[in-house]
């Protein structure tokens with residue numbers, strides 16, 4: 338890793354305005370924060386407070402309306418679509434609430450997909466994907482299709498896919514939202530393990546119990562940060 | 572490559588839909604290739620049949636439309652006059668035929684007895700013996716060259732019949748040659764006469780009024796055939812006193828070939844039209860189903876983009892899906908077209924013409940390949956472009 342830029346994320350005065358015809362909705366009204374390498378941050382807030390919007394900006398899926406965003410030392414505010422795709426591919430891993438695995442495609446091929454887009458040759462791809470699956474505890478489910486896996490297992494496959502390109506930051510928008518509490522605990526334990534191994538994680542949740550796994554909680558309301566600090570329990 | 576693997580998975584997951592989409596291509600390509608196979612085997616058959624026709628001679632006859640046919644009939648004296656006066660003419664041979672019961676002992680059959688020269692009209696190969704020599708012509712000898720089928724009928728026990736005699740009425744002819752078996756079919760069988768004798772002999776024995784009706788002229792230089800034909804027709808009019816309404820016509824191999832090629836030219840245009848129409852119709856079907864596919868998989872496209880797929884990679888995925896769809900369709904069309912062409916060829920054309928045409932593999936493959944490429948490019952590009960252009964966030968939100 339690049340030790341000259343210890344900050345994984347550096348966001349300044351970021352706003353996001355959606356315009357729907359004449360109506361303008363400001364989803365983010367100017368947020369500023371930094372996240373260091375190896376941090377585990379939870380983003381919390383009521384529904385509609387702008388959590389997903391923030392994650393989309395951080396995940397380079399969407400551009401901020403104003404403000405600057407540096408990811409792993411790179412200013413990504415002005416990049417074109419293909420450069421953004423490259424950043425998503427190399428520096429970011431995204432985990433969704435709804436898993437978003439490719440149906441009809443087995444776990445191994447799902448995990449290997451980012452490597453394909455990165456141009457990694459077939460054999461290396463399979464080996465790396467297999468390794469990554471083993472790391473999330475699904476080494477023996479490589480050839481199961483998503484519909485042959487439980488929700489928790491599917492989310493593990495999605496996490497393996499997010500990690501397979503060794504990203505600088507792992508982003509997860511309500512990753513346990515579709516899971517029962519026991520499975521949620523398992524997934525949160527997996528995140529904790531990954532963070533313990535040095536992975537930078539940003540996770541959205543509206544569940545205090547889930548958020549308490551993080552070292553730091555950023556709370557949003559109406560597109561603004563209302564608090565930023567360690568969980569109350571610590 | 573993964574694009575092909577994924578595209579195959581999608582196409583097989585929607586088997587019925589894929590197959591229905593391909594139907595247009597299958598029918599279009601199948602029809603074009605079937606017609607192409609038939610056209611080429613017909614052309615091959617006709618050229619094969621004409622192949623035995625001498626290309627250094629032409630036939631001249633009074634044109635059937637004129638009022639007084641007898642007045643225009645070509646006389647033996649006309650032929651000798653033309654031989655002498657028209658440049659480039661090497662030999663003039665009267666045409667004709669006499670229907671006879673031809674006998675070899677108690678083996679007998681009815682055939683046409685026809686005149687020929689040492690340079691034969693039908694130069695197919697010989698099974699036994701030789702053709703007429705120039706001394707046969709000069710001396711008007713009683714010899715005959717017989718066709719394969721008359722040989723089978725008159726000499727049922729086989730063996731070399733040269734030197735043996737056959738009888739036609741009061742005349743006896745010594746067999747000097749037997750033509751090799753023609754390729755099966757009536758075009759070849761009817762071509763040339765069954766029993767040919769030197770034309771000088773024929774004139775002596777059968778032409779008593781000096782009227783031949785029609786004639787064949789052998790030219791020295793085949794490249795000047797057309798000019799010679801015109802000169803001969805002109806000379807014939809002069810010989811017949813330039814009377815009003817006199818008309819002659821000529822036939823030669825290149826005329827026949829040209830006429831036949833004209834027919835195939837029309838056929839080619841028809842095929843091209845069918846091809847173009849089916850191409851557009853099938854292409855619209857492909858475009859439709861690809862747009863459906865893109866819409867159905869909007870969310871999947873969003874996921875791929877979120878993972879880091881570039882536009883070009885999404886474009887490639889859908890483009891290859893369209894390519895495979897078209898490729899399979901055209902491939903099946905190719906198989907069906909070749910099969911239909913082959914069946915009709917085997918059971919109709921070979922029976923009729925006796926000519927076994929090779930399947931036009933290369934042309935057919937080129938047609939199928941061209942269809943695949945053109946339809947994919949023209950109708951698969953837009954859906955793939957639409958997929959590549961999707962906004963990742965909106966795509967991910969799509970239900």
Ligand SMILES: Nc1ncnc2c1ncn2[C@@H]1O[C@H](COP(=O)(O)OP(=O)(O)O)[C@@H](O)[C@H]1O
Pocket residue numbers: 355356357362363364382383384385386387388389390391
């Ligand atoms: N594509 C969009 N177009 C218009 N408004 C949007 C869009 N996405 C989000 N919003 C609005 O922005 C605000 C923040 O939404 P979001 O970030 O999804 O909130 P959260 O994830 O915290 O529930 C909401 O008021 C929402 O309606």
Ligand SMILES: [Mg+2]
Pocket residue numbers: 388389390
């Ligand atoms: Mg949300």
